[in-house]
Amino acid sequence: MKTLLFVSHAISENTRHLEQSALRGIDIHRGDVTLIAKPARDVIAADILSCTGILIATTENIGYMAGLTKDMFDRTYNDLLGKTDGLPAAFYIRAGLDGTATNHALTAIANGLNWRLVQPPLILKGAYDTAFENDVYHLSASLVAGLDAGIF
Numbered sequence: 208m209k210t211l212l213f214v215s216h217a218i219s220e221n222t223r224h225l226e227q228s229a230l231r232g233i234d235i236h237r238g239d240v241t242l243i244a245k246p247a248r249d250v251i252a253a254d255i256l257s258c259t260g261i262l263i264a265t266t267e268n269i270g271y272m273a274g275l276t277k278d279m280f281d282r283t284y285n286d287l288l289g290k291t292d293g294l295p296a297a298f299y300i301r302a303g304l305d306g307t308a309t310n311h312a313l314t315a316i317a318n319g320l321n322w323r324l325v326q327p328p329l330i331l332k333g334a335y336d337t338a339f340e341n342d343v344y345h346l347s348a349s350l351v352a353g354l355d356a357g358i359f
């Protein structure tokens with residue numbers, strides 16, 4: 208059984224809209240892939256060890272990924288090392304101002320764990336634009352469709 212783990216940190220109306228767009232994209236294109244959606248604070252290492260692919264959604268706050276997203280990695284990183292090599296991954300960052308630091312940090316973590324970023328990082332920067340929802344829809348749909356087709 209293939210599973211997509213969607214780790215979401217949605218703390219505002221806008222980020223909940225993005226989350227809903229991701230869920231729509233996954234639902235419509237998931238084929239035989241099972242979705243497991245969890246807020247970052249509830250994710251444990253076993254969730255990541257057992258998934259076929261991972262989608263991470265975070266905000267950028269005070270120049271870094273959201274604390275609860277970082278906390279997930281703090282709690283799981285050592286248990287994942289060497290055991291999730293090649294895991295297909297994608298992420299999107301809602302950043303009111305910038306997003307660069309979060310992108311660098313998430314990319315470094317993904318590289319450290321030897322994950323495979325199968326979509327370019329999506330940074331949703333600046334004033335909220337409903338077009339972001341379409342971007343998130345397509346990112347999520349591409350990831351899950353690729354998992355379903357066995358491309359990733």
Ligand SMILES: Cc1cc2nc3c(=O)[nH]c(=O)nc-3n(C[C@H](O)[C@H](O)[C@H](O)COP(=O)(O)O)c2cc1C
Pocket residue numbers: 219220221222266267268269270271301302303304305306335
């Ligand atoms: C305390 C605080 C710190 C923030 N720091 C950053 C930051 O360092 N970089 C950035 O791009 N956005 C920053 N933001 C904006 C958030 O990324 C943005 O508010 C969040 O992603 C939710 O999006 P929304 O405001 O469209 O709902 C900050 C917001 C708050 C409240």
